[in-house]
Amino acid sequence: MSDPTNVIDVDLLIVGAGPTGLFATYYAGFRGMSVAVVDSLPELGGQITAMYPEKQILDVAGFPTIKGRDLVSGLVEQAATAKPTYLLERTATLLDHRVDHVRVTFDDGGVVDAKALLITAGIGTFHPRPLPAAEDWVGHGVEFFVPSFEPYVGKDVLVVGGGDSAFDWALHLEPVAKSVTLVHRRDAFRAHERTVAQARESSVEILTRAQVRELRGTDGTTDHLSEALLEVDGEEVIHPTQAVVAALGFIADLGPLQSWGIEVAKRHIVVDQAMRTSLPRVFAAGDVTDYPGKVRLIAVGFGEAATAINNAAVAIDPHAHVFPGHSSEGT
Numbered sequence: 001m002s003d004p005t006n007v008i009d010v011d012l013l014i015v016g017a018g019p020t021g022l023f024a025t026y027y028a029g030f031r032g033m034s035v036a037v038v039d040s041l042p043e044l045g046g047q048i049t050a051m052y053p054e055k056q057i058l059d060v061a062g063f064p065t066i067k068g069r070d071l072v073s074g075l076v077e078q079a080a081t082a083k084p085t086y087l088l089e090r091t092a093t094l095l096d097h098r099v100d101h102v103r104v105t106f107d108d109g110g111v112v113d114a115k116a117l118l119i120t121a122g123i124g125t126f127h128p129r130p131l132p133a134a135e136d137w138v139g140h141g142v143e144f145f146v147p148s149f150e151p152y153v154g155k156d157v158l159v160v161g162g163g164d165s166a167f168d169w170a171l172h173l174e175p176v177a178k179s180v181t182l183v184h185r186r187d188a189f190r191a192h193e194r195t196v197a198q199a200r201e202s203s204v205e206i207l208t209r210a211q212v213r214e215l216r217g218t219d220g221t222t223d224h225l226s227e228a229l230l231e232v233d234g235e236e237v238i239h240p241t242q243a244v245v246a247a248l249g250f251i252a253d254l255g256p257l258q259s260w261g262i263e264v265a266k267r268h269i270v271v272d273q274a275m276r277t278s279l280p281r282v283f284a285a286g287d288v289t290d291y292p293g294k295v296r297l298i299a300v301g302f303g304e305a306a307t308a309i310n311n312a313a314v315a316i317d318p319h320a321h322v323f324p325g326h327s328s329e330g331t
Helices: 019-030 046-051 068-082 132-137 164-173 193-201 255-259 298-316
Strands: 008-015 035-039 085-088 092-097 102-106 111-119 125-128 156-160 179-183 205-207 210-217 225-232 235-240 243-246 250-253 268-270 282-284
Touching: 008 019, 008 085, 008 102, 008 298, 019 035, 019 046, 019 068, 019 111, 019 298, 035 111, 046 068, 092 255, 111 298, 132 210, 132 243, 156 164, 156 235, 164 179, 164 193, 164 243, 179 210, 225 243, 282 298
Parallel strands: 008 035, 008 111, 035 085, 111 282, 156 179, 156 243, 179 205
Antiparallel strands: 092 102, 102 111, 125 250, 210 225, 225 235
């Protein structure tokens, strides 16, 4: 049972502290709302902080290119103007509708009462897809994310996968690694054509119809990775390897959110043009949402956050206006 004396009361609770959630936090403060933000991760920034803080992001308006960690830093600084309450390493488990607010309970027994709820949970909780041949090497030369380039300096690096993450890591590691080889089991790639073209023009070696069969160490243990046994077009090849990045995608799960009664389609929350979900006082924005013509970009999430907050303002106070005026107009 939760302790009613420890219930946090706010105008808005945001579930998800990624870029969309952080921008929504700022905008809620701009609309004069008190805000609490919950996230299951230990740090702000969502997937960017967890998976690619060093990655250069190219599709944020106003920045020809910006490093992931710098984008998060700017968003956190902007969100601070709202004086939010951050509740990290907690998972929202239960949603209870009251007469004029919603009550959300967390896995640690904490409770937030909010006049409106905004879900910006991205892909939800996520776990990397495993690389079977590398199971014994995870943390000993095999990683799923690249939070820092330093461990790869001067090494022969094997990147496994054919999506955007695989090609991004290959290109980012090329300048620091001794060599970078990208291994993919098919001829076709899921990555953006421009990124694939950049990799082909670089020193990255691309092996298609190829799979990792075995990883081997110098002393027969999993302490010092030295080579990979690859199967390339049906032939076995020994490849010098001291580090592997398994970029095979993620298994995503919306978790407890799916039991809240919100309309969900293919692991995404269905919203209308005002970012309203099928439940009153509950809104959603960012990658977690779905509607006809949806495009999953950080830039789109920022716009959806503003739309959601402005419409939530009316749900909280029927006398409020959806359009608050431009922030540049002052008060």
